[in-house]
Amino acid sequence: MQQTAAEKSTNAPEGEGTLRRISRRLMPLLCIMYLIAYIDRQNVSYAKLEMVDALGLSEAAYGLGASLFFLGYFLFEAPANMILAKVGARLWFARIMGTWGLITLALGFTQDATMFYVLRFLLGVAEAGFFPGVLYVLTLWYPQARRAQMVGWFMIASAIANAVGSLIGGALLELGGVAGLAGWQWVFLATGIPAMLLVPVVLMALPNRPDEARFLSAVDKAWLAAELAAEPRQALEGSAWRALIDPRVLLLAALYFGMPLGAYGLSYWLPTIVKGFGASNLQNGIINVIPWICVAFALWAVPRHAARHGATRWHIVAPMLIAAMALLGSVVLPGSAVKFACLCLAAAAVFAGQPMFWSVPQRLLTGAHAAAGLAAINSIGNLGGFVAQNAVPAVRDATGSNLAPMALLSVALAFSAAGFFLLLPRITNATRNA
Structure with a gap:
């Protein structure tokens, strides 16, 4: 697969130097922020091991409380992203971190089910x-040819977060x-x-933007501005709100739905499955580091393979099929070690295709439309x-099996x-012809 002109320009020596400087200064901070966010999102899976009994909840009732996070996320994500586009990342990300930190602290003093919800x-x-x-x-700082790799690196923070969360979650209990x-309060x-x-x-x-970055020279800023200006523009016309009802955005959101369903269903339930194997709280945390090491490797390897050999729909479809087979294997194959190996493979595969998926809407939308459209896809998905x-937990309560779900x-x-296999080519073809 031949390189595009944009990719050749991105790979030029002056471009490589600029992108390295951006990555050194921008990506570590973004990754640390996501690591902390993901720990605060998933800490409930470890608190659950004691909190259910402390509050007198059933598995299904606790699952409802844990899931209400996504309802709040869904309702406010698109407006939040459009505010970010107006006020800038620095102020808005600081606001997000401050409020989620305060609410996480408040969760440590939950008195009853209603307060938890x-x-x-x-x-x-x-x-x-x-x-x-x-x-x-990332659309403001990186040319299209590099974004999938940067999304992969950014998402590795979620794998590290789950690994760190596993270690500290078990220890804090x-x-x-x-x-x-x-113990659940300390979590x-x-x-x-x-x-x-x-x-x-x-x-x-x-x-907020490259032109404010003190670590970039005037030459760096000019090169990046020229690169981004030269990219094909696929933005929708009119108000940013129109991105929320564009058929391509809604179809991508519907296709994406299965990824977080599999990812959160697995990550939320893994500590419960491992506990069912007979592990103590501390052992549970240590054992659950293993799947997330696998996830981190997959998030590095799949975007790297796509960058070297050309991205195709198989970089999204194949990991999802592998995850589906591995999850089924964890139910039907005998032996705790084999079941856990299947879960490790499933965890790696269910996350591996996500960086390549996000490269599609990043190519489809630009400017304020990107802020609205990306938020819509993520919130609906x-x-x-x-x-x-x-x-x-409902399947668990109905079957009595931790693995049946x-x-x-x-x-x-x-x-x-x-x-994805059937519809993604139609979306990308429509984008090229838009």
């Missing part, structure tokens, strides 16, 4: 706009009784503080997380993979 919903409201906001910010607090308190501490760092270190965190996730991923 309200705070999980508010956590989704607080974090709304962060992930699609970063996707939008062991602090039960310290300062008169239960929320210890994971909420880092978000608060990072707010001043974001305000001081994150530029992430309702899969809402469904997963209700369906998984994985069959449901397998079917959802298989259907989503088929949709």
Whole structure:
């Protein structure tokens, strides 16, 4: 597959130097922010191991509370991203981190089910706009040829977050009784503080746009501006709100639905599955590092392969099919070790295609339309997380098996993979002809 003119220009020595400087200064901060956000989003999976009994909840009731995060996320994500486009990433990301940190701390003092439901919903409201906001910010800093790789690197932070969260989640549960607090309370308190501490760092270190970056020379800024200006423009006409009803945006959101359904259904339930294998809280945390190491490798390898050999729909479809088969294998194959190996493979595969998926709408939308459209796709698609965190415990309650819900996730991923295979070429062809 021959390189495009834009890719050749991006690979020129002066372009490589500029992109390296951007990556050194921008990506570590964005990745740390996402790492903390993901820990604060997923800490509930470890708090659950004690919190269910403490609050007297069923698995299904707890799943509802955990899933309300995604409802708040869905309702406020598009407006949040359009505000980001107006006020800039520095101020808006600092606001997001400060509010989600405060709400995470408040979760540590949850008194009953109602308070848990309200705070999980508010956590989704607080974090709304962060992930699609970063996707939008990357369109301001990187040419199209590099964005999928940068999304991959950014998403590796989620794998690291799950690994770190596994280690500290299990360890924090062991602090039960310290300062008169239960272990599940320490999970929320210890994971909420880092978000608060990072707010001043974001305000001081994150530029809104390349032209504000002190670490770029005038030559660097001119090169990047020329690169971005030379890219084909596919933006929709009119108000940014029109991106929310564009058929291509809605179709991409529907196709994306299966990815977070599988990802959150698996990551939310993994500690419960491992506990069912007979692991202690501390052992549970250590064991659950393994799947996320696999995820980090997959998020590095798949975008790298696509960049070297040319991106195709198979970079999205194949990982989803592998994940579907591995999840089914975790249910039907015998032996705890084999089941866990299947879950590790499924975790890696369910995340691996996401960077390549996000390169499609990043190519489709530009400017304010990108802020609105990326948020719409992420918010609608992430309702899969809402469904997963209700369906998984409901299947568990109905069957009595911790692994039976994985069959449901397998079917959802298989259907989503088929949709990508059949419909993605139509979307990309429509984009070229727009």
